[in-house]
Amino acid sequence: MILFGPEFDELRERAKAAAMLHFVEQASQDGVPPTLRAMYVRKAEQAQLVLDGCSSSLIEGEAALRGITAIQMAQVVISMAAAGGDEIELKRMETNVAIETAATETEIVEALRTRGITMQIDLSQIGAASADSGA
Amino acid sequence: MNQLEIPSPITDLGNQTGLVRFVDYDPSGRIIADGGMSEQDVPAAQQFRLQPFLLGDGKPETHYVEFVGDARAPVLRVRPAFTEGFDKTEVALREAATLADLPAATVSFEGPMKGTHRHPGGDLVVGWTLPGTYTVRIEAFPYLPAEFTLTVGDAT
Numbered sequence: 001m002i003l004f005g006p007e008f009d010e011l012r013e014r015a016k017a018a019a020m021l022h023f024v025e026q027a028s029q030d031g032v033p034p035t036l037r038a039m040y041v042r043k044a045e046q047a048q049l050v051l052d053g054c055s056s057s058l059i060e061g062e063a064a065l066r067g068i069t070a071i072q073m074a075q076v077v078i079s080m081a082a083a084g085g086d087e088i089e090l091k092r093m094e095t096n097v098a099i100e101t102a103a104t105e106t107e108i109v110e111a112l113r114t115r116g117i118t119m120q121i122d123l124s125q126i127g128a129a130s131a132d133s134g135a
Numbered sequence: 136m137n138q139l140e141i142p143s144p145i146t147d148l149g150n151q152t153g154l155v156r157f158v159d160y161d162p163s164g165r166i167i168a169d170g171g172m173s174e175q176d177v178p179a180a181q182q183f184r185l186q187p188f189l190l191g192d193g194k195p196e197t198h199y200v201e202f203v204g205d206a207r208a209p210v211l212r213v214r215p216a217f218t219e220g221f222d223k224t225e226v227a228l229r230e231a232a233t234l235a236d237l238p239a240a241t242v243s244f245e246g247p248m249k250g251t252h253r254h255p256g257g258d259l260v261v262g263w264t265l266p267g268t269y270t271v272r273i274e275a276f277p278y279l280p281a282e283f284t285l286t287v288g289d290a291t
Contacts, residue, residue, distance in 0.1 A: 001231045001260045001261065001262055002252060002259075002260065002261045002262070003229060003261075003262045003263070003264060004244070004248060004250055004252070004261065004262070004263050004264065005248055005263050005264030005265045006264060006265075007264065008264075011264065011265065104228075104289060105228055105264060105265055105266055106228075106266045106288070106289050109247065109265065109266055109267070119247065120247070120248070120249070121247065121248040121249070121265065122248070122249055122250070123248055123249065123250030123251075124249065124250050124251050
């Protein structure tokens with residue numbers, strides 16, 4: 001008998017990878033270009049530095065432009081950065097928990113399907129078709 | 136100067152009136168082209184054309200060339216269709232579905248997973264580890280390609 005497909009543990013990891021791709025795509029659909037996104041990430045890092053008691057010319061400069069303190073500016077930046085990302089990350093983690101607690105292959109597929117996630121495994125690309133001559 | 140003229144067949148013109156139909160084939164018997172040539176060109180084509188061909192009306196999708204007897208004489212045949220399918224259309228995870236007595240074939244499937252398997256001939260016994268509906272395509276030349284649908288689910 002030729003048995004096509006990964007074993008349960010590998011399937012679980014593939015499902016988590018599919019979930020991660022799904023949520024990364026979702027996070028990327030806000031129309032923010034990669035360069036600007038990188039700037040936002042840097043800005044959030046700088047804001048965290050300010051909240052940790054360090055200085056940041058970027059945060060202090062924008063705070064001065066807006067007429068607020070550097071701490072206030074840093075808090076605004078951190079809360080804006082968290083607003084979108086936290087929600088998506090929570091959904092991803094919730095999906096991962098559902099995948100990890102699934103007891104059968106069908107439950108894994110259902111965990112993905114009910115969250116609108118599709119998993120397509122291409123055995124020709126990864127050469128993962130397993131042959132089981134025993135069954 | 137007396138030049139030898141090797142006729143150029145006219146391909147892909149359909150059943151054009153006045154032309155003798157022919158098929159070009161490869162060593163496996165697959166038809167690789169079909170077309171027509173004028174009747175007066177046939178003797179020269181049979182003598183000088185390097186590409187093996189056979190007079191007759193056939194298409195790659197529906198015909199093949201069988202090599203018959205010790206002389207392996209080429210004969211144009213209609214590609215046969217599979218008359219048998221898998222022994223079941225619904226199987227549990229890891230349960231076997233069997234397509235009996237299948238000649239050497241390329242087996243490809245698409246569904247939640249996709250992949251290809253080269254079957255050496257004999258009973259094809261396959262199963263899947265991921266539930267869903269799979270379309271299984273069998274290419275076993277000279278048989279016509281065949282498609283089967285299998286639903287793979289939990290064990291009952």
